[in-house]
Amino acid sequence: MLFRFRKFQTRLLSFILLTVFFIQAAIYFSVRKANIENAKTEISRSLQLGAEVFTRIIHERTQNLFQYARLLSADYAFKPAFYSGDHMTILSAMENHLARLVEAEIMLLVDLESNIIASSMNSSEVGVPFKWPLLIQKAEKDEYAEATGIVMIQNRPYQLIVVPYFAPDISAWVVLGFAFDQGVAEDIQTLVQSEISFVGQAEPGKWRVTAGTIQGDNLKLIEMIDQITKNELPKSKIQTISLNQNLFVSLAQPVDENRQLFAVLQRSLDESLKPYLRLESTLLNIFLITVVISFLISLMLAKKVTHPVKILTESASKIKLGNYTERIEINLKDEIGQLADSFNSMARGLEEKEKVRNLLGKVVSTEIAEELLSRDIELGGEEKDVSILFSDIRNFTSICEGYSAKQILNMLNIYLTAMSEAIEESQGLIDKYIGDAVMALFGAPNDDPESASHAIAAARLMSDKLKKLNAQNVFGDLTINIGIGISSGRVVAGNMGSPSRLNYTVIGDTVNLSSRLEGLTKFYGVDVIVSEITQKRAEDWVFQELDWVKVKGKSEPIKIYRPLCLENNLSSHCRRVVDVTNDFIHLYRKQCWNEALATLETLKSIDSSNLPSIYRQRIEALQLRPPGQSWDFTYEFDFK
Amino acid sequence: MNIRLSKLILLSIFLQVGTTSAAELRIKLTKNGELPLANAVVKLEPRNHKVKIVPQNKVIDQINKEFVPRIVIVIQGGDINFPNKDNIKHHVYSFSDAKQFELPLYEGVLAESVNFEKPGVVVLGCNIHDWMRGYIYVTDSPYTMLTNREGTVSFESLPEDTYKLSIWHPGLNEDLKNMSYTLRGEDSLEINRDVVIKPVVKIRRNQNRRRNRYD
Structure with missing residues (x-):
């Protein structure tokens, strides 16, 4: 920066100096x-x-x-x-x-x-x-x-x-x-104030200088007369000839009509230029003074121009580093002053925008904040393929009993901060907090073809973080458990609400489904349940099929799954859980009750969820009232 | 005056008596090829017979600052009077070989005349008027005449003889003296002769004094 500043100053300086120099030189030479x-x-x-x-x-x-x-x-x-x-x-x-x-x-x-x-x-x-x-x-x-x-x-x-x-x-x-x-020559010299020489024709064609007021090289004079008489030069032509290292403007005047004698009148050019030479030295002095003055002025000017520029540059770099409170104090009314004013306005604008951005980032997720800030906010949305994650603290209401609101809020903040981090680390974004519940989006506003995998990864991370928090006794003697539901599908994403109060969110069945699936976690005794679509999309995960259910408000039954682990991280235990579960489901749906119950016993030994006990009760009921051939294997929930 | 008249009569008698026959010589002079030359002196000198010369007196006036007449022939031994008819004085002089004289500033008619003894041309000048010029031709021959306006001169009743012809004029550039003509009996000879006359050298007189000398 310093180098560039210097360069600018040098450029300004050399420009002014060169301009002054050339103008002066032009004046000098044209005057000369x-x-x-x-x-x-x-x-x-x-x-x-x-x-x-x-x-x-x-x-x-x-x-x-x-x-x-x-x-x-x-x-x-x-x-x-x-x-x-x-x-x-x-x-x-x-x-x-x-x-x-x-x-x-x-x-x-x-x-x-x-x-x-x-x-x-x-x-x-x-x-x-x-x-x-x-x-x-x-x-x-x-x-x-x-x-x-x-x-x-x-x-x-x-x-x-x-x-x-x-x-x-x-x-x-x-x-x-x-x-x-x-004598005549000297008389004439006194009268006409010019040197005079007489050049006469001694013999035909042979000239000699007979008298003159300048002693010197006569050959030049004779040569001049020779040229004139041979008509090589027009009559009385004025010539500048050099005599005694001096330039003389010379005029040859024929004395008689027969041109036997010429009077050559001469005047020294150098002598005539003497007043000019004095002027020239004055000019030279003026020239030097002008150069020095213009040097000083341009130096001052350069400093004056570059000083605010330097301040501007420094402030701009501070702003670049994020210090939006930077302001410039330049008391100038000119363009630089206007620039400083504009700069300050800009900084103020940036500061405000940053404030908004920070606030927005806190209120909504960073991505939505960026989305909101980067373009004009308008109502309306677009269809997007997303995965939606819903999490909730189990039995939050009962947990809260015996704690002050402040304590609860404190706990909730710690919890939500950890959950939000897990979601954001997994490329999801917090759509909203609903009390202790968190709704997160994957694949909106930015498209994400692997939204399902990312949502499952987020859920896993959330569980892990929560386990750590619990282990650290962050919540005192409380242990917080959460349930997470994930579903994928098409939703409408966009700004919703009124023009004065709007909210970036998503709307669609998928949202409701996620919420419902979250609600099922407690029942099945698992921490995460994903929908069939999510299971299909998250190909890198290994799932345990849980059930075929009809959730409340949905007429179509869906398969629900529990994500176990990443496929490339598959443990033998997981493999066995999946295999046994699949065997059981197969037997169950074939209505081979006894075999199914036997398999369920095996599952119970390896699966800590409520699944074995749920199916045991269900088989016992079915054994009493067999479902018949039209059984659709679904289990209908009538609670949220 | 009476004396002059009687001399003239005597001369004419003598001429009449001495002449047995009468030839005629007519001379016509032109100058520079065309114009007749007037006021030229034409003199005939007989080689063989002697002619008695009778001096004559003449008068040259000074009128309007000029000699009048300008050219006068006078027989050797004749007198010339120079009456000044101007109201200013004149100073007539001559430095000619034939007669050197001067008549210092005078006016009116001088009592004495100037006698011209020696043949030749006497150039007259005026000391105070540069341009005044007069010529007296002092001749030793009675056959001396001035051409008239037509440039002619006629000699009649010339006795038979060989004559040397001389022509003189102030502007004549050449020597015209050695020409001889022989006349017999009733000869009537006519000579046409062209002579070269120099242009007259101007003499400054009454110049316009107002003239700008830097012109």
Whole structure:
């Protein structure tokens, strides 16, 4: 019981804990997933925003360069210098202009044949072809004769702009440029709050990282750009790549339309997840606290649930053992309380039933009590083949004289207790006590094919017990003798009486016959007389035929017998009694009186009953008045 | 004015006298395959006979912040006056090889004219108006004319000779100088020529300042 209780508690505990655990785990993982997704989305959004800001900044810077260049192009003061033809003057004037421009790093003047007039990068570069004639060609096609583009100068990407130099017609090209260098990268990083790297095309198809705010494995970046430019990835596709053991959400933004330069904006996923990681540790703490709390609560709950269950179980086992007075005290209003109430009601019911059963068992026999309790009690009965035993104390009335009622009752109780035991031990049941008389049933309410044998055995046991009681002087100086009549046959067995007061009993001729046979015992001087049917049914018994009689109230004569002993226990004495009796009966019925009388003498020597004297008187009478040929051998009793 | 008129009369007399026969040359210019090219300078230089050139004075107005006319032919040694007819000042200048000059901010009619001695193209600009552009074609040949709206120019009464033909236009991308035609007696020659003209580079003027710069 204890183990099962523990098991239940454990089950409850583990169920609650597992439920809590799974819910928590589900929350934890879905929050984690949602956060990572959210972080990625947020990063992507901010990267896209950053890319727009970056594009805008570069556009602005480029436009600023255009505006500077346009002003220079129309600057009247520069024109005389330009037309002076003096290279050093032109260069100096140009550098003067360049000094005004914070945003420009290089400046060139290129003539209409694409040869360099002056270059801020190399003062001695004069007359040599401009390295990016395509840019000038692009400008020539423009309605304002302006162009911009990305070029690589000494492996550094530059944004160059070209505007025409008007003096007043297009006389040359002004080229201004700024580099996408570390400074630009850092500026952009500050502005867009993202890491930025510039990946430029050093040679066709060959990319290199030219500047960047994160130092690390550039190969991943180059690989990403490579894939984008080979159209293996959609343009500006956002990728998560690993750099320096960190995951970076990366967005490649082409700087120019020819896709010579890419700005890769990156943001660390781990960095963005930091607030979430704090949340995660909080979640973990909550998780642990919840588990502990739910453990304690479920422990309490389990105890609370199992405690009354334990009480119930213990009480139930007590009731099982027959202690119907067991009650449970549980002050609960819930289902457990209801269960306890029901349990108490049940116990009360059982107690009452047991009381009834005990009482009934005392009033009626156990079998009838069971029969009454086990099914609905209703009037009516059924035909049953039974054997009925009737016993009576001989001369009870005269015995009682000189004794107080209490003493008599006391004696009677001892006597009846012993008799009842004998009957019940022989599978019979007490139908009723009628004063000192006992009526017992064999074969009802439960069928018993050997009811006759059992009834005879009961009678024998009763005699034996009584002999013992007498020997023990239980009744003082009194010796109690009883007579027992047994008959078998069909009777009606059932509850008889009125619906409010009924009685399980049997009714039929057999009952009366048993009573009559009991009455004959005194006459014949035997303790037990059975009817012919009983004799026939009890095949394991040896009987002495007593007579052929017509009892009072019966028209049909019946043979009556005296059971002697069990067949398998047959003594020579018994054998002889039976044989002599049979010889005598044979002679008697043949009306061989003298021979019969002689045999009777023999019988008298071996049989202590009244039988020899009864037949002697009867023969003497018959000798005086012979019965004739129509003699039916019967002896008619006119007393009960 | 009288002097100019008398010079013109003299020239015409001279031409009449010196010409024994009169050939005709008609040139039709189209640009980029279809439209007639107007205002192109067509110059004929006779190889053998010398023509006396008589300088002429011309006027280039500045009206509504433009040079009017935009292209002016002036015979070598001629003067050009630049009257400003706007109510603002202009600063006319040129850095061209043929003539470098500037007329710092002024208004109205200047007393002195600018003399153009050296043949060539003089590109005029205004220091304060980027888009103002004017062209002076200083020629050393009296047979220099501008094509009309139909893109044609007709030279009549040309003396018998071999002529070098030059065509100039601000948008001309090619060198059209080395073409020769020999005209005899009463020849009447018609030349149709298509030239490639570059699109005019736009110069920002009175842009819509209200334009959203983030468009």
